[in-house]
Amino acid sequence: MLRSWQFVQTVLGILFRHPVTGTTIIPVLPDGKIVLIRRRDTGQWGLPGGIVNWGEDVPTTVERELEEETGLKLVKICRLVGVYSAPDRDPRVHSISIVVEVEAQGTMQAQDTLEVSEVRAFDLSSLPKGQLSHDHDRQLQDYLDGSITLA
Template identity: 65%
Template sequence: MLKSVKRLWQFAQTVLGIIFRHPVTGVSVVPILPDGQIILVRRRDNGKWALPGGMVDWGEDIPTAMRRELLEETGLELVKMGRLVGVYSAPDRDSRIHSICILVEAEVQGTVKIQDELEISEVKAFSRESIPSKDNLSHDYARQIQDYLEGRTTLA
């Protein structure tokens, strides 16, 4: 009996290791308003600014995840996808989990209204010159925003 329980536990550990030891795919959006301002969201978990985005749901493609996350976090609608800014995969880019983030520029419109108040505390438009400093940006968003502003396409 003890051997079979031990084998079952080893099997469970192996399966869980396979499932949970793979990066999770996420999306982030550089939302550009018609006046050229960039929308950022303030995260509730750390009080820092970030680009809107999140995990891609099962059965969802990247454009659909972008539209959903943008709407949930800002209330804005995606009008037109722009360029692929980058793919960010460093294991330490997010302290919570190893995630791969696909960053895409997008033209947006609508009225700002936070849908996901558990995750987001504020939504604000910034000119390129007034984007918060690196210390006030969450995760690796300073790099992502810099890559966008400098016109780079990054695979990191």
């Protein structure tokens, strides 16, 4: 009985006292535009992405979340932009986000309409900088600067 309780405490500790791991995606279309989503919960623009599901690797999460949130197909993962882990980076929960640049193509249309209200491609000159959700302004700036960030 004691071992069972210790096991339950360990599992609960893992589930509730450790950051959630997710991905953030910087989708670049063949014409060089960057795709952002408008979040239904806050109305803010942000980069697509989401939580890594149990039994799923990061590349699979990137492909799945890209399609769910933008309707686009993954052509290839280009580069690691960074790993962002500040406890306050996501106002909902402590999360670690692995940010990658991807080449994407297809027709933009949110599949997950509970989370996403709009999908739009932006020229670099028209990105809504300073108004993005979470820490996506920093992630996007790190991408544009060509840096690889561990934060």
